[in-house]
Amino acid sequence: MSGFLASVLICAMVVEGLRAGPSAEYVVYPRLLQARAMNGTKLLQVNEKITLHLEKSSVLAENLVVSTLNGDEQVDTLVDGREVEKDIYHDQSQMAAVSVTEKDGTVEVRGSLGHTLRIVPLPLMGRSEDGHLAHKVFEIEEPMEFKTDYIVPSERNIPLRRQPIRPQVNIPETFFAEVSYCFRSEHHSRHFPDESSLLVYAALTIKMINLRYADITNPRVQFVLVGVATLKGRNSITEVVKDQDVLRPTTHTKEYMLSEKTLDNLANAVYTKKLNVIADVTVLVTELDLADYKDGQLSNSVLGVAFLGGMCSVRLRVAETEDTPHTYSMVPILVHELGHSLGMVHDGDKAVYSTPAYKHYVCSARDGYTMAPVAHGARNGQWSRCSVEHLRGFLRTLQDACFQMLSAKHYTINMTRLPGAGITKQQLCEKTYSRFRGVRVHPESQNSAECRIWCCPDDYNNRCLPAHLTDGMECTQGSHCVKHQ
Template identity: 30%
Template sequence: MLFAYILTVILSPILITASELPKEGLLVFPELFHSRAEGGINVLRLTYSITLKLQKSSVLKSQFLVRTYTDGIPMHTYMTGADLEEDLFHDPDSMASVSINTNDGVTVEGVVGPKLRVEPLLTQERDSHGRIPHRLFHIEGDLTKDDNDYSVPENKVKEIQVSDSENETMNISERSSDKIYPELFVVVDSLFARSFSSTRKIIKYVSIMVNAINLRYLSVTSPKVKHVLVGLEVTTPERETFLRRLRLDPRYIHSQGSLASFYNYTLGNPKLYKKFDIIDLLTAHDMATIKQGQINNGNAGYAYIRTACTDLKVGIGEDKPKTFLGVHVMAHEIGHVLGCLHDGERSPWENEGVPGSEECPFRQGFLMSYIRKNSNTYKFSECCVRQIREKARSRSGACLHKKNVENKSVKKYNYLPGEKVDRTAQCRNAFPTARDALYMENYGVKDCRIRCAITTGGGVSDVKTLNLCDGTPCKDGKRYVCINGICMKKKRKYDNEAVPPSIFS
């Protein structure tokens, strides 16, 4: 009886639209069902007219890099991606990307449609059935209203030199069934991070964003595109010299100036940024440009075009934390980095055979325009698809075909990195810019943390606290190990990909 009821709900249309929601949102009590009739999928009912058929999502790299700073020194923590995204789901038909927790009732957070988001109200009482109250919100209008949001590099990045081994990748990329995996590293500024109580919650939020972006890229074919979030960095105000404020009004950061400065910043720190395919800076600051002496804040993103895999692989975009308003901006700016012009524009590389977008009118309202009128808003035009295809098949796009680029020999292992990497090696891996780092044995292991004695480039010595790698023994030794910072009983086997020690070298 339950399964028949679920099917009836699934087939009913979504009757509530974003424009019909009250400004303060709609109170809802989500319910989660497991339907055998639907192939064992999870069915999430938000209201009688809004139901999602959820599929398990995967956007994080198996060993996920988290970079934070302690006294100005970058610290690397590697976390197990499969554990971090255990609660991540999507519904491609509804363009939904959500995180669901069922530990003590059902809590849902994320995007439940192109213009709807949901968040739990944990401080309010449950209903008579024990369901946790949530609020369904309208995702407000676009941050971006200005099409001046990308730069063509001076050398136009037509081709770069690649090795013979990369030429093999180019032969593979000619196949129409190919799939590319742009490895995305996201940097969040300190103002953005301030809205979250922990780094783990930032990871969760950005994971939902990237998951939602991948749904928009389902319209790209030959090759298909799936972005992989390989790491996240939380900056500090002291390091944010790349955020260039407008002299006319310091409340705004200058779009082009901040992008150029961020590029120079990443270029000057190759140990920290060189290995990623695309780097996206997520900011909570209001971006603006100057037009005819006047401030124009209609611009919410800026990127270099067709620069993935090169030193200029950077983009910057606004987001209002916890609103998912920046999903569209990030998808759009990454589109530029992958080679997409705005619809209707000529190609700067037309003499070299790189296609333009003249055949796709701006007024059709696809994702690479700023007209919002129908479902085209959440898809790429055929012109953009051709441009991504050309970039992916060019020699300068070879890195997009590589998965687990740091280590090509990743296999299924029955152990985790902490079982094979000693604590001094973990100290050295965690502080990549330090001259040396040593494990302080006298402190021992406390709450999956150790202390490292580090020596900086200037010869200064200091002591830093480090979260241990997954699999490092804790408590009584062999029976308990650290998993994402928690000391728990060791499993006999790990189904997710545990990365061998060489990835930390």
């Protein structure tokens, strides 16, 4: 494998966690008090206690390149996002995001009323006396607590040619990095009922990543989703093997994706245009465990892989990540991996790219920032000064073309609710450990202040496995997990 490879590994400690009781739900009959005000807003009364001042959301771009790659044949189509987003609104002050469809003199509402409240129609229930449709409002259940460490081993000792700093490059106030996703249909796309739901999911992950990069300034960094590709049938990119299930080696086998070989194949496919994408970085997303053979033994500790400084590189502008569909588990992995792609080494390592003042300065890995070799530290979700200076130094090595938007239109999402508001802890456990039977959340939890829970399968010898709460899930009563905190 060429280039400087950065890998995220996970080491899970098995301990027991706790969970609280069921959440409340009730029936409401929403109505529009004001169909459209002068400023374009709508006033939606959910019940006597909840009224939303809704503004139109711009969640999709006019054109997103959606591709399928079947063997060597690639077919591209453009998706019109305007039709998809026509009924989507948000209330920024209440962190609410809903779809409001007017029909037969009433409204049908779906979405989030805040961090913890969700709303869905009840089409089989009778209408109110004045003809409004019944809806169910429900609150996500309270989460649990567990402990786990993400451990990153020493970087591979591969030489990397440092590119010269180009002071004449005009770095914009905001660097819009264009991202393309590549999904493997057999393992990811099949979990989504249609193309639109997969696109929305992909866009939400980009928005969540952008939330974590929002603290970086001079310049700001924002990622823009410009393409979504699906690999169908046999392909020359993914390397999949079947081996013992590392959690149940004596009784079960499962498929793994070889991370290093797959990343090399992906880089070659993008370089040779076998996968023809226009993006600053292309990310392969897989439901399979990433793994590699070390001294003849399979190790599945890798969660994501990227080339250091690979952003906009002709040959190295690729990354890969694991993801459990509908849980957004790829987000914290990609935040870290895209940092590597933007020139950031781990805190505690010597800089490869940096501004002159920080060229020889090494930040402590023990401070627990996002780029620390051990994730979920005290400052996870925040950036060390070293990481910011590494980014700035890296951007000074880029060509002007990297700062230009090569895609005329982009597909983005204006997220006013966090996706975890729609995922219960039980659903998170079931999706994360779908290969196990009878997975349940440990029954004695009171809170999960560290934004982690334990999932206990019936067929795992009374042991439990960790899962990370998605942004928006309630960690303690009245508090929610955002950026792992």
